[in-house]
Amino acid sequence: GAGVSQSPSNKVTEKGKDVELRCDPISGHTALYWYRQSLGQGLEFLIYFQGNSAPDKSGLPSDRFSAERTGGSVSTLTIQRTQQEDSAVYLCASSLVGLAGGEYNEQFFGPGTRLTVL
Amino acid sequence: AQKVTQAQTEISVVEKEDVTLDCVYETRDTTYYLFWYKQPPSGELVFLIRRNSFDEQNEISGRYSWNFQKSTSSFNFTITASQVVDSAVYFCAAHTGANSKLTFGKGITLSVRP
Numbered sequence: 001g002a003g004v005s006q007s008p009s010n011k012v013t014e015k016g017k018d019v020e021l022r023c024d025p026i027s028g029h030t031a032l033y034w035y036r037q038s039l040g041q042g043l044e045f046l047i048y049f050q051g052n053s054a055p056d057k058s059g060l061p062s063d064r065f066s067a068e069r070t071g072g073s074v075s076t077l078t079i080q081r082t083q084q085e086d087s088a089v090y091l092c093a094s095s096l097v098g099l100a101g102g103e104y105n106e107q108f109f110g111p112g113t114r115l116t117v118l
Numbered sequence: 119a120q121k122v123t124q125a126q127t128e129i130s131v132v133e134k135e136d137v138t139l140d141c142v143y144e145t146r147d148t149t150y151y152l153f154w155y156k157q158p159p160s161g162e163l164v165f166l167i168r169r170n171s172f173d174e175q176n177e178i179s180g181r182y183s184w185n186f187q188k189s190t191s192s193f194n195f196t197i198t199a200s201q202v203v204d205s206a207v208y209f210c211a212a213h214t215g216a217n218s219k220l221t222f223g224k225g226i227t228l229s230v231r232p
Contacts, residue, residue, distance in 0.1 A: 033220075035220075042224045043225075093163075106153065110162070111162045
């Protein structure tokens, strides 16, 4: 079946603008994750959704970052008033079962969105 | 919280050489999961293997093998007879039952020269 898809693949924006990044997880996967990959910081966890539970937002770097997941499927990561340090590749991943299901299952990653803030 | 250390940053080998990528993890949890992911130049992270803390058997998959040593908190990855297509960044990662995120190491850039 189809893997995790993300759009856009590339996004160039001006400092101060808002951006929205989209993730379509693998069908049937209940858990969805956002990560950020940047040169200086490596791969960083941002936020995690599992079913109808409250999301784990512990990795969001500031209140300019937010994410939602509608209908338990598609997720949107929004960055408001973008800064140059937000430039990175934003990766989305999904897994079949998160914590609630017991044994942990591997996360499958999308191709990422490369965000460049000028 | 857990921590994953990949002390090697870049490795360069000639095709057909064997290469071992090191990974050391730290966690206070008794149940945890360890992973290796490959990130080729195309950028997409590819899952390679998952190992549970209670499963101490090593694993071999073709040219890939993984050595899980609880005594040294290591989960090393060996590629036998490396090929140019193995050139990529390899990430070791860990997850525990205490949280929902994967903690990644910094990654090792492997270059295999023909």
